[in-house]
Amino acid sequence: xxxxxxxxxxxxxxxxxxxxxxxxxxxxxxxxxxxxxxxxxxxxxxxxxxxxxxxxxxxxxxxxxxxxxxxxxxxxxx
Numbered sequence: 770x771x772x773x774x775x776x777x778x779x780x781x782x783x784x785x786x787x788x789x790x791x792x793x794x795x796x797x798x799x800x801x802x803x804x805x806x807x808x809x810x811x812x813x814x815x816x817x818x819x820x821x822x823x824x825x826x827x828x829x830x831x832x833x834x835x836x837x838x839x840x841x842x843x844x845x846x847x
Contacts, residue, residue, distance in 0.1 A: 783795065
């Protein structure tokens with residue numbers, strides 16, 4: 770059974786269940802899975818992400834190796 774078929778099967782079966790406690794348990798399971806991997810960003814974080822995207826569009830990049838060298842140099846000056 771494919772994922773889509775399984776989803777439709779479960780929906781069909783759930784439509785006929787009237788047990789509130791069972792449905793609440795299913796709701797909790799579904800909500801926990803649906804919220805997995807969803808991040809809420811603050812306005813500041815959204816602005817920083819947009820700034821990073823803009824820098825990427827403009828080609829304002831630094832390689833990981835170069836960044837590591839800058840970090841090492843910064844740490845050695847403290």
